[in-house]
Amino acid sequence: MQTTVLVPSGVLGLGFSQAALDRGIAKGCDVIAIDGGSTDSGPHSLGTGRSKYSRAVSKAEWRALMQARARARVPLIIGTAGTSGTDTTVDWMYEITVELAEELGQNLRVARLYSGQEPDRVISKLAAGQIMPLSFAPEIDADTLQGMSNIVALAGAEQIQAALQTGADIIIAGRTTDTAIIAALPLARGAHPGACWHGAKIAECGALCSTHPGTGVIRVTFDQTGFEVEPMAPEAACTPHSVSAHMLYENSDPFRLYEPGGYLDVSAARYQALDGRRVRVEGSNWVSGPYTVKLEGARLVGYQTMLLAILREAHYVANAQAWADKLVSVLSARVADQIGLATGDFSIELRLIGVNAAMGALETRESQPAEVGALCLITAEAQEMADEIGRLANPFLLHMPLTEDEPLPTFAFPYSPAQTSRGAVYEFALNHVMRLDTPMEAFRLELSEVGTRADVA
Amino acid sequence: MPTLRDLVRKVAAKNAGPFQVTVDVFCGSAEAYAHVSTALSNRAVCDLFGLEPQLLTRFDIPDLHVIKFSMPRIVVQGSRFDRDMHGAQFGTLLEELVI
Numbered sequence: 001m002q003t004t005v006l007v008p009s010g011v012l013g014l015g016f017s018q019a020a021l022d023r024g025i026a027k028g029c030d031v032i033a034i035d036g037g038s039t040d041s042g043p044h045s046l047g048t049g050r051s052k053y054s055r056a057v058s059k060a061e062w063r064a065l066m067q068a069r070a071r072a073r074v075p076l077i078i079g080t081a082g083t084s085g086t087d088t089t090v091d092w093m094y095e096i097t098v099e100l101a102e103e104l105g106q107n108l109r110v111a112r113l114y115s116g117q118e119p120d121r122v123i124s125k126l127a128a129g130q131i132m133p134l135s136f137a138p139e140i141d142a143d144t145l146q147g148m149s150n151i152v153a154l155a156g157a158e159q160i161q162a163a164l165q166t167g168a169d170i171i172i173a174g175r176t177t178d179t180a181i182i183a184a185l186p187l188a189r190g191a192h193p194g195a196c197w198h199g200a201k202i203a204e205c206g207a208l209c210s211t212h213p214g215t216g217v218i219r220v221t222f223d224q225t226g227f228e229v230e231p232m233a234p235e236a237a238c239t240p241h242s243v244s245a246h247m248l249y250e251n252s253d254p255f256r257l258y259e260p261g262g263y264l265d266v267s268a269a270r271y272q273a274l275d276g277r278r279v280r281v282e283g284s285n286w287v288s289g290p291y292t293v294k295l296e297g298a299r300l301v302g303y304q305t306m307l308l309a310i311l312r313e314a315h316y317v318a319n320a321q322a323w324a325d326k327l328v329s330v331l332s333a334r335v336a337d338q339i340g341l342a343t344g345d346f347s348i349e350l351r352l353i354g355v356n357a358a359m360g361a362l363e364t365r366e367s368q369p370a371e372v373g374a375l376c377l378i379t380a381e382a383q384e385m386a387d388e389i390g391r392l393a394n395p396f397l398l399h400m401p402l403t404e405d406e407p408l409p410t411f412a413f414p415y416s417p418a419q420t421s422r423g424a425v426y427e428f429a430l431n432h433v434m435r436l437d438t439p440m441e442a443f444r445l446e447l448s449e450v451g452t453r454a455d456v457a
Numbered sequence: 458m459p460t461l462r463d464l465v466r467k468v469a470a471k472n473a474g475p476f477q478v479t480v481d482v483f484c485g486s487a488e489a490y491a492h493v494s495t496a497l498s499n500r501a502v503c504d505l506f507g508l509e510p511q512l513l514t515r516f517d518i519p520d521l522h523v524i525k526f527s528m529p530r531i532v533v534q535g536s537r538f539d540r541d542m543h544g545a546q547f548g549t550l551l552e553e554l555v556i
Contacts, residue, residue, distance in 0.1 A: 039475050042535030042542050136476040136529040245521055248481045252473040252527035254516055301537055351540065358546045362507055364553065379537055427536045428475040 002223050003186035004029045006232075008068075009216035010205035011035045012061050012078060013053035016216025020232035021064065024219050025072050027232075031164075032069055033181040035204060036093065037080035039296065039428070047149045047298035047426030049088035059096050066100055066170070075164060077171040077181045079155075084296075085175030086150050087116035093172045094448075101451035108170055108451050111163040114444040115174030117151040121442065122295065122434065130435035132292070137431040144299070148429055151297040156260030157196075158439035160184035166447050174443075175296065177259055178204040186222035194284035197264040199227035201257055202246050202281075209246040210277075212236035226282035228274065238279045240271035260439070262288040290435060293442060297430035303383040304422035305390035307376040309397045310412040316402065317354075320372040323402050324350040327374075330400065331393050339388060346380040346389055374411070383421055390419035461497065462552040465489055470548030473527060475534040478544040480551055482524040490522040496556050502526055505554055506547065526551075 006029035009016040013036075037045070045052050062078075069076040082089020090112050101108050123142045125131050131140075145151070152175035161184050163171040173181065182200035187193060199220045207215045215233030229238050247254045247266055257264040265285045272280045311317055331348050335341050353373030356363035376397055380386040397418070399408050436442055461468060466485030473479040482497070484490035494517050503510050508528055516525040532539045541547075 039534070040472065040543060042539075043475070044535070134476075138533075241521065245483075245523070248479070248521075248523060248525055250471050250473050250479070252477045252479050252514070254518065254523075254525055347537070349538070358541050359550060360540055362505070362550060364505070364550065377537075425537060428533055431474070431476045 001189055001191075002221050003189045003191055004219060004221045005182050005185065005203065006032045007182060007203045007206050007218045007220065008032065008034050008065060010208055011037065013058050014206075014216070015061070016206065017233050018064060020215055020217035021068055024217050024232040025068050027219060029072060029074060029219065031075050031077060031185045032065060032072065033077045033079070034065065035080055035178050035181065036078045037083035037085055037089075038178070041083070043298040043426040043428045045082070045084035045089070046086060046152065046296060046428075047300065047424065049084070049086040049150055051082035051089050051092055053083060055096065058093075059100065062093075062096055063100050063104070066097070066104060066106065069169065070104075070106055075169060075171060075185075077160065077163075077173065077184075079160075079173045079176035079178065079181035081172050081174060084150070085115050085152055085173070087114050087174060090114055090172055090174045097170060097172065098450050106451050107449070109166070109168045110170045110172065110448050110450050111166050111168035112446045112448070113155060113159055113163050113171065113173040113176075114446070115152045115155055115176070117153050117295070117442060119146045119148060119151060122151055125434050131295070132433050132435070134294070134431045134433060138429055140430065140432070144429065145297070148297040148299045149426060151295060151430065153434060153442050154260070154294040154296070155443055156180045156293065156439065157184040157187050158260065159443045161188045162440055163445055164188065166445065168447065177294075179257070179259065182220065190224070191222035191227075192225055193286035194264060195222055195225070195227040195281065197257065197259060197286055198266055198269060198281060198284035199229065201264065202229055202243055205246070205249065207231050207233065207236055208249065209243050210236040210238045211242055226280055228278055228280045230278040237277035240273055240279055243279045243281065244269070244271045260293045261291045262286055291439060292433035292435050295430045295432045295434055296428065298426040299429040301425045301427050302379045302381050303386045304425050305378045305383075305386040305419050306422055307390060307393060307397055307419045308414060309374045309376070310414060311372045311374060312370070312412060313409060316409060316411070317369060317372050319402055320352050320355055320374070323400070324352055324374060326402070327396060327400055331389075331396060334392055335389055338392065341380070341385070346378065346385070348389070348393070349377045351375040351377065379425060383423065387419065387421055394418055458555045460552065461493070461554050461556055464493055464556060468548040468552045470545050470551070472530070472534050472544040476530055477527055478530050478547050479525060479527045480547050482526075482551070484522040484524070486522060490519065490524075493556070494524055497524065497554075501554060502551070505550060507531060
């Protein structure tokens with residue numbers, strides 16, 4: 001038996017070709033699966049439980065997918081809904097879905113899969129020795145876990161299968177592995193496990209595994225021995241190289257991919273061109289192991305205020321680092337003296353744009369730019385305190401001379417007010433796995449009927 | 458002296474989760490791969506990224522003409538002192554390495 005999965009793009013909000021989506025629906029599929037997030041843009045979405053994507057864009061794309069789903073009469077799955085897959089971003093996506101069901105006159109069964117973890121569950125798992133650190137994991141204990149803003153567990157195929165078994169038309173899943181939403185149905189229908197996970201990894205970023213990444217839509221067909229992948233935009237092609245190279249992407253080991261309950265090993269995979277734009281892959285292996293799910297957590301670090309000054313005078317451009325070092329030291333002393341904060345209660349950082357703002361100490365190039373941007377980042381325990389330090393820093397950032405016996409400089413402030421409150425700042429605070437006795441133990445499913453029964457889709 | 462950029466098709470870096478970064482050197486041909494896989498030493502990569510040698514993982518993949526380096530992020534992605542959320546500039550730094 002074959003199982004076909006249509007992947008509209010790498011993430012909802014990134015865009016896809018409607019013509020390619022239509023072509024995929026016309027060719028047929030058993031499920032439509034799309035990712036809704038990632039950790040790529042940093043810890044803020046996880047920390048706050050809010051989506052980083054535009055609601056209007058997400059709704060417009062979800063509308064197109066809900067219409068495609070109604071035509072194909074197959075389930076539609078979104079994983080890691082709302083960027084971070086917290087319970088609140090699942091609810092955000094659910095709200096959009098309910099609105100669209102009304103607007104489109106669709107009657108739907110919607111399953112929500114929640115991945116959020118109560119700190120107490122994780123703390124008791126830690127005490128029971130069922131939390132294991134992955135490479136380079138931060139230290140954790142009961143207090144750090146209790147203090148996290150949000151903790152999510154990455155669902156695998158089993159939790160998505162549980163949602164599919166409810167007969168849901170639409171599944172809105174919280175944090176999942178990127179691959180699980182694609183692998184779940186073919187695995188449930190008995191396709192080759194190695195092929196299911198490998199094909200899912202290849203398709204998880206949509207057309208990124210093809211020659212035309214921007215076209216979005218990819219169709220993958222799984223069977224008992226392998227999988228076949230084909231881009232739905234006519235101008236795009238999958239080649240053995242474009243497909244095999246995708247295992248490198250965002251993956252620290254190009255031959256292994258860890259998932260709940262085991263890992264994928266592609267070291268024996270064979271890639272065969274079926275024609276100019278379709279590739280068949282066989283020989284990938286799934287190796288079963290203990291049932292663990294990865295955890296992600298974010299903790300609040302403090303609140304930030306930023307200022308930006310531009311140095312244009314050649315003397316200051318040439319001596320920007322010495323000036324910045326002096327400024328940080330002068331400001332730190334003033335904050336201690338005049339605001340009365342201890343050294344550990346705030347930080348002031350100056351990053352020199354045009355010198356080494358992106359690389360810091362690793363920068364290898366030296367040049368003489370026309371100007372240097374001095375980005376001042378102030379972090380403190382409360383926004384008002386960070387803002388207060390910003391007000392203290394303002395005149396120094398504008399006028400501080402390099403030495404006492406030179407005229408007072410005036411640098412360029414590009415806008416008024418010179419300082420911007422950045423709000424709460426978070427950090428990723430978990431890189432661990434949690435052992436589960438049963439896959440649904442740490443996850444929760446809710447089922448709803450939405451839309452108006454009177455109108456048929 | 459040529460830089461790595463002069464010898465290969467492209468160098469791409471990306472986070473592999475918040476705690477690691479991975480840098481892929483796409484050589485583009487068997488000849489370039491043969492040359493670069495010998496000439497590009499782990500020592501030079503560790504010096505460039507400020508890494509202890511045991512923290513660097515290297516994969517030489519002849520089928521793809523790719524050399525892949527994976528390493529911990531010395532500054533965790535998105536933490537207060539991170540300067541490059543997506544980690545792509547690690548690739549730029551490696552591209553400029555003189556071989």
